[in-house]
Amino acid sequence: MTDRIELTGLRARGRHGVYDFERAHGQDFVVDAVLELDLAPAARSDQVTDTIHYGELAERLAAVVTGEPVNLIETLADRLLTVCLADPRVRTATVTVRKPEAPVPCTFTDVAVTMTRPAR
Template structure:
C-alpha cells in the first residue's frame, strides 16, 4: 500500500526551450510532484528518517531543472522523475512541468506535461514506461 504525497508549485528559473530566445533569456517553470510513498512507518515513529524527505527532494529537483538546458519539456520531466526515483522510499512519481510563458502566439493560461514513472519492484530500478500508479 502506498500513499500520495504532493508538492505543488515549485518555481524554477531555467533556460529550456527550442528557440534561441528561450535559451538566452530563460523563463519560469513550475513543477508539481506526487510521490507514491508508504507513510505508515513514519506515522508510527514520527521520525523523518522513516519517510521521503521532501525538503531535500525539492532541492534536488530544483537543481535538476535549473542545470543543463534541454529543448523539450518531455526531456525535463523525465529528468525530474529520474531524480525523484533516486529517493529510495518513493515507489512511483507523477511529475507535472508547467511552462506558463511558452512561446505561443495566442492567449493561454499554461502549457503543462504530466508523466508518471514507477520504480520496478523486482530490480529496484525505474522504467521509462509511462505507467500509472497502482
C-alpha cells in the same frame, strides 16, 4: 497504495526550450511532484528519516530545472522523475512541468506535461 507526498507549485528559472531566446533569457518553470510510498513507518516513528524529506526533494528538483538546458519539457519531466524515483521507498512518481511563459502565439493560461513512472 494511497499514501502520497505531494509537492506543488515549485518554481525555478531554467533555460529550456527549442528557441535561442528561451535559452538566452530563461523563464520560470513550475513543477508538481507526487510520490507514492508507504508512509506508515514515518507515521509510527515520527522521524523524518522514515519518509521523504520534501525540503531536500524540492532542492534536488530545482537543481534539475536550473541545470543543464533541454529542448523539451518532456525531457525535463523525465529527468525530474529520475530524481523522484531515486529513493527506493518510492513506488510510483508523477511529475507535471508547467511552462507558463511558453512562446505560444495565442492567449493561453498554461502549457504542461505530466508523466507517471513506476519504480523499476
